[in-house]
Amino acid sequence: MARTDPERAEVQEFFGLHFADIADIAENAVPVVAHDDLYRPVIPFIRESEGRVVAAALANRPMIAAGSVMMGGKLPNGVDYGPVLDDVYQLDLITVAADHRGQGLGTRLLSAVDAELSARGTRVIFGCVTDEHDVQHLQSFYTAAGFKVLDQGQPLPQFRGRTWVGALDAAPAFYFYRQLPRA
């Protein structure tokens, strides 16, 4: 897990290299340690023998939940995320270096995210895939990993009685989600 800022900078650099052609990867996608109270990120990464990062994933509290933390738990519309803050997490990014794909590293990253989130008592992890990615391959990958993969255009259901994506978020190619076992 990338727990320190230097490790997170390496992971950010890795994501930057691998998503260079994707417009929506922010320069500061990986939160710094000082913001951990807000996002509580889970950042597993794998190095090859020479030390180079070859695979990494990033899961965070969904933006809507992090936003509610900034406002003391409740959003201006009265919806209270306080009691369910760590119940639902979003898988924001996952990537394996092209020359290391198909060897199970992606699956290992997902298992590491699951183990950490289950230990926190998290009940659901979800994510979405945009059209910029290889949509068909990712449908297979997430299905193989046990996620429910929704059809294109199908909205993410509510979890714990709340919405977890903002109304203004761009419509993705598809959403996927999975219930986590109780630790």
Ligand SMILES: CC(C)(COP(=O)(O)OP(=O)(O)OC[C@H]1O[C@@H](n2cnc3c(N)ncnc32)[C@H](O)[C@@H]1OP(=O)(O)O)[C@@H](O)C(=O)NCCC(=O)NCCS
């Ligand atoms: C998606 C990604 C992370 C998968 O990582 P990976 O290490 O290659 O995946 P794994 O080896 O763990 O594969 C797990 C399963 O996914 C499926 N899968 C993997 N590669 C596949 C491919 N090219 N086509 C179809 N299914 C595939 C298979 O079912 C595989 O199980 P199997 O090996 O038992 O057949 C990797 O392909 C990647 O980095 N892609 C580019 C970045 C990206 O699109 N990220 C997601 C958006 S943020």
